[in-house]
Amino acid sequence: xxxxxxxxxxxxxxxxxxxxxxxxxxxxxxxxxxxxxxxxxxxxxxxxxxxxxxxxxxxxxxxxxxxxxxxxxxxxxxxxxxxxxxxxxxxxxxxxxxxxxxxxxxxxxxxxxxxxxxxxxxxxxxxxxxxxxxxxxxxxxxxxxxxxxxxxxxxxxxxxxxxxxxxxxxxxxxxxxxxxxxxxxxxxxxxxxxxxxxxxxxxx
Numbered sequence: 730x731x732x733x734x735x736x737x738x739x740x741x742x743x744x745x746x747x748x749x750x751x752x753x754x755x756x757x758x759x760x761x762x763x764x765x766x767x768x769x770x771x772x773x774x775x776x777x778x779x780x781x782x783x784x785x786x787x788x789x790x791x792x793x794x795x796x797x798x799x800x801x802x803x804x805x806x807x808x809x810x811x812x813x814x815x816x817x818x819x820x821x822x823x824x825x826x827x828x829x830x831x832x833x834x835x836x837x838x839x840x841x842x843x844x845x846x847x848x849x850x851x852x853x854x855x856x857x858x859x860x861x862x863x864x865x866x867x868x869x870x871x872x873x874x875x876x877x878x879x880x881x882x883x884x885x886x887x888x889x890x891x892x893x894x895x896x897x898x899x900x901x902x903x904x905x906x907x908x909x910x911x912x913x914x915x916x917x918x919x920x921x922x923x924x925x926x927x928x929x930x931x932x933x
Contacts, residue, residue, distance in 0.1 A: 743786065800866025803885040806831040806838055811845035812856045813895050830869070833861045833885040836932045841888060843916045844930070848894070851912055854902045857891035859927065881931075889927040 741753035784792040806814065814831050833841075845856050862885040863869060869882040881887045892909065894902040913921045913928060922929035 803832040811849040854894040860889040
């Protein structure tokens, strides 16, 4: 018998009893796929979602089962008066958008609220909350390529906060990026990472 998922397969031999019934066990290796990050390190992409396992034996119909894998404890970030969620299919973002992926642990939710409150009090503007994690966690694979556009964002503990925000009137607002960086540090105790057009915030 052969058990197969994606390009990975394992074989074992069934010894049937007098009634023609038997079984055997094979190890299951999810199709992790790896890639090299910007430092050349090989990293697994992280498994999440639905895996399909098919067992095949000559002379018998294939047996198929599905395995669900997810990072536990991730919840969708609720709406709030002091931030806006951005990303397709979210509409009305005056600064442009990417994708909808606002799942995270409760600690990250609270950190975002605290940063948003600090920024609103200091600037009057609303922060733009973009990439967090997908609802099941794991590979940030919204492009369905198994080559994630992010090396992180897999466990619901990271968020991207834009250098630009939104006014209460709904217009795009250019933050003072140094002020924004310092406000984030006041909340988290550490400076955020700097990426193309946003700060990258992580909770332990």
